[in-house]
Amino acid sequence: MKKIYSIAFLVIVSIILISISSFQIQNESSLKKEKSLASFKQMLTVIKHPRCMNCHPSDDSPRQGDDRHVHLFNVQRGNDNEGLAAMRCNACHQKTNNPYSNVPGAPKWHLAPIGMAWQGLTDEQIGESILNEKTNGGKNLEELVHHMTEDTLVLWAWNPGKGRALPPLNQAQFAKAVKDWAENGAVVK
Amino acid sequence: MKIDFTVNGNPQTVDVPENMPLLWVIRDVLDMKGTKFGCGQAACGSCTIHIDGDAVRSCSFAAQYAQNKHITTIEGLSTAEKLHPVQQAWIEEIVPQCGYCQPGFMMSVANLLDKIPNPTDEEIDDYITNICRCGTYYRMRKAIHRAVQLK
Numbered sequence: 001m002k003k004i005y006s007i008a009f010l011v012i013v014s015i016i017l018i019s020i021s022s023f024q025i026q027n028e029s030s031l032k033k034e035k036s037l038a039s040f041k042q043m044l045t046v047i048k049h050p051r052c053m054n055c056h057p058s059d060d061s062p063r064q065g066d067d068r069h070v071h072l073f074n075v076q077r078g079n080d081n082e083g084l085a086a087m088r089c090n091a092c093h094q095k096t097n098n099p100y101s102n103v104p105g106a107p108k109w110h111l112a113p114i115g116m117a118w119q120g121l122t123d124e125q126i127g128e129s130i131l132n133e134k135t136n137g138g139k140n141l142e143e144l145v146h147h148m149t150e151d152t153l154v155l156w157a158w159n160p161g162k163g164r165a166l167p168p169l170n171q172a173q174f175a176k177a178v179k180d181w182a183e184n185g186a187v188v189k
Numbered sequence: 190m191k192i193d194f195t196v197n198g199n200p201q202t203v204d205v206p207e208n209m210p211l212l213w214v215i216r217d218v219l220d221m222k223g224t225k226f227g228c229g230q231a232a233c234g235s236c237t238i239h240i241d242g243d244a245v246r247s248c249s250f251a252a253q254y255a256q257n258k259h260i261t262t263i264e265g266l267s268t269a270e271k272l273h274p275v276q277q278a279w280i281e282e283i284v285p286q287c288g289y290c291q292p293g294f295m296m297s298v299a300n301l302l303d304k305i306p307n308p309t310d311e312e313i314d315d316y317i318t319n320i321c322r323c324g325t326y327y328r329m330r331k332a333i334h335r336a337v338q339l340k
Contacts, residue, residue, distance in 0.1 A: 072232065073318035086301035086316040092231035092249050100210050101249035103231045 036184035042177040043148075044123055046167040047130075051157035055110075058117035066165045081111040097161035104164070106156035113137065127188025145182050149175040194255045196221070197265025207253035212236045214252050215262060223263040223292050227320070234319030235293035237300075238262050244300035263292035266299060275299045278336035279329075286323030294319050298333055307337050 046052060054063035060077040061070045078084040083091070092101075093109040112118075115135040118126050129135045130144065139147060148154060158171040169177065181187070190207040193200065196219065203218050210229075215221050215238070224247060227235030231249035238247045239261040266273040272280075275298050285291045294317070301308055301316045308316065313333055321329070 074315060075318070076315060084316055085304040086244055086297065087318060088243055091237075091244055092246050094250055094254050096251065098210075098231075098249045098251060099208055101230045101246075103249040 032184045033187050036181050036187035037189075039177045039181035039184065040127060040188055041123075042169060043174065043181060044126070046157070046169050046174050046177075047118065047126060049157070049165075049167040051160055051164065051167050052154075053118060055153075056112040056116055056118040058114075058119040058121075060114075062111055063119075077111050077114070081113055082109075097159070102162055104156070104161045107152045109153065124189045131186060131188065141182050141186055145178055148178045190253060192252055192256050194258045194260055196260045197262060203252070205252050207251060209252045210248050211238075211250040211252050211255055211260075212247040214255070215247060215260075221262055221264055225289055225292055227290065227293070232320070233290070233293070234297055235290045237293040237296040237319065239296060239300055242300075242303070244297050261296075263296055266295065273299060274336045274339035275302065275332075277339055278332040282328050282332035282335055284325055284328045284332050286321075286325050290319060290321045294321065294329060298329075298336065301333075302336060302340065306340070308333065 064071045083089045089109045094105040095107050096105050193202050225235040227233035229248050231246040236248045240258050275295050
């Protein structure tokens, strides 16, 4: 009889211990989720800023300026996102900002492919689009972090040239938000 | 900064500040005045030249990026014997009014016809975004279609 009691006791204790630890795990995971989502919200302030959004249109016209007006001169996307055959992005945009014409420039100046369109999306949809390898140019999470923290065209946003507003986070803050977001599970909702 | 490139087939070496607009190099250093300065902001197209086969607005092109490139200016569009079809069409349709923007227009149109040999009116509207203050657009459109035939 004593034996049965002690076995029952052990069973009960183990059940209690297991549920405590699973509660802790659950708690930890919801904390991580919260952290990730908070980082994503920070990222959104940059992602939705004209410096980023102007080149992620949902149609074929790039946008310009802090007021996001349609690019002057009927400039269009073209088949390869680098302009029409005889009206290429590089007709005016070179590898660096131009101090004379004040035309902005960075290596590989081009529009984000139409799959990466963000204009008109909700925050959640933007997040899902960024994570979806079908719409983010086939990037896994690691490559995505690399794109958002090291791509030279992305980094241009913090060196946009005279008369163009900077994103609300500086580049180091944004990079940290992206890394924290990814490390804590890349949560977008 | 020393920069080597060719202009209309001729090798050139210039020593200029790296960010000097290529337009200034062409006009003021090489003394080729056919390419015009219009707005200086890559907005009007009067400074259009070809760099490695693409139409480029040279007022917004830093000299440093011309290294080893092949550049064609309006002076190089025709040969000594024969006008370029675009130039011939321009004469036949009596396009120019004041004429200032025309070198840039002809360079843009020549590039368009290299890439799209028989453009529609819509393609002409999309690809030729230069500005003519005299409003010769209607004549240019006719000339572009004529240049297609001449080609």
